[in-house]
Amino acid sequence: MNAQSRPTLARGVRLWIDPINGGPVLLFPEGILPLDDTTHDIVSRCSGQATVEAIVVSLAEEYEADCATLLNDVCECLSQLREEMLITLSP
Amino acid sequence: MLLAELTYRCPLHCPYCSNPVAYPGGGELSTEEWRRVAGEASRLGVLQAGFSGGEPLLRVDLPELVAAFRAAGIYTNLITSAVGLTRKRAEELLAAGLDNIQISFQSDEEALANGIAGTAAHQTKLNAARMVRELGFPLTVNVVLHRGNINRIAQIISLAENLEAERLELANTQYYGWAFQNRAALLPTRGQIAQATQVVGEQSRRLLGKMKILFVTPDYYSDRPKPCMNGWGTRFLTVNPVGDVLPCPTASSIKDLRFDNVRERPLACIWNDSESFNRFRGTAWMPLPCAECPQREIDFGGCRCQAALITGDPMVTDPACSLSPYRDKLTAFVESIQSAGEAGPSFDADTSGISFRQNPAA
Secondary structure, three states: OOOOOEEEEOOOOEEEEOOOOOOEEEEEOOEEEEOOHHHHHHHOOOEOOOOHHHHHHHHHHHHOOOHHHHHHHHHHHHHHHHHOOOEEEEO | OEEEEOOOOOOOOOOOOOOOOOOOOOOOOOHHHHHHHHHHHHHHOOOEEEEEOOOHHHOOOHHHHHHHHHHOOOEEEEEEOOOOOOHHHHHHHHHHOOOEEEEEEOOOOHHHHHHHHOOOOHHHHHHHHHHHHHOOOOEEEEEEEOOOOHHHHHHHHHHHHHOOOOEEEEEEOOOOHHHHHOHHHHOOOHHHHHHHHHHHHHHHHHOOOOOEEEEEOOHHHOOOOOOHHHOOOOOOEEEOOOOEEEOOOOHHHOOOOOOOEOOOOOHHHHHHHOHHHHOOOOOOOOOOOHHHOOOHHHHOOOOHHHHHHHHOOOOOOOOOOOOOOOHHHHHHHHHHHHHHOOOOOEOOOEOOOOOOOOOOOO
């Protein structure tokens, strides 16, 4: 994965709001992953169109934060989700 | 997370089936009763349902049931042998909103796979898996491991990779029900588990980002028990074909537990108030050594069904735990397997001595 990768939710994975507590979750086969606010912000930008770079720029604007620092955090978060096959990278 | 066991009927006869050896009486829930369960489950906070059995495709109303759970906002996963999964049915399930299909394979190799299933199903499964990929379904491949197939783990991983599955579950047999009856033939040796663990580690790294491999080792080889159901009555419930609601799919192996039924009480009442869900909830029920163990909120004392099966008492520490006073019962059994060597039952030739799963009387 690099700055030009285009992450997207993997097949069979649904971003959902838990109606009981209002919290965002990823639903996938035999699994439910509650998302913290930052991960939710990242995952909801994984359209398959936006590059990692574009996701970072968009988050930097929202958080009024520095792109270089955010890039590391975003890549680490996406790598973990990719290991679990919750996101894949579009070609 | 709700497991909907729609029927005990099944075209396969796997000798490790998790269904009860003695089936409960009563007729299968109707379409309308399952629809009501879907609504009650949603209001209770259930986010995901697995449709299982037996073989859930034997319910002709399966697409209607999937649609009912989807309409209630619940993620739906079909856990199937794929026998009966024609293109027409798959298209109906796609239209109903089914989120994922999980197909079981018994091995990568046809004669062995058919021998384990007790029927010629392997080619049907391959055809069905390819067809559901063509339709765009996400696919999980599930293979239950035991001494008769664990040596083929590398080839099994290749099979799932070739089918382009997103997930591969390599679940070692859990020794309840039919599997407990057959455990002397099914438990792999220590060496086989070590070898399989190494292969899974290598292949997981190679397949990163392409296929997720989930590997479950047998707790007979562990020092600590598995955190069964992530705690009794915390996240999981099973509704069986006749409507009984169980805290875990094999809980009927605990002889004195009585289960409430969705025909008689709403699901939320059963979840919150029934004796069977409250018996092992939390930590107050725990005996020593669990009651004073720093792990008690990590493994929850292990598995109640296993405690009952091995010791006769569902209240005691899971004998998989090295701190259990009954651990030597498991250890003696495990060591007897090592001396028997790696030769498993030759499912493609001689299966004498194996109890194959039988269907309930019609």
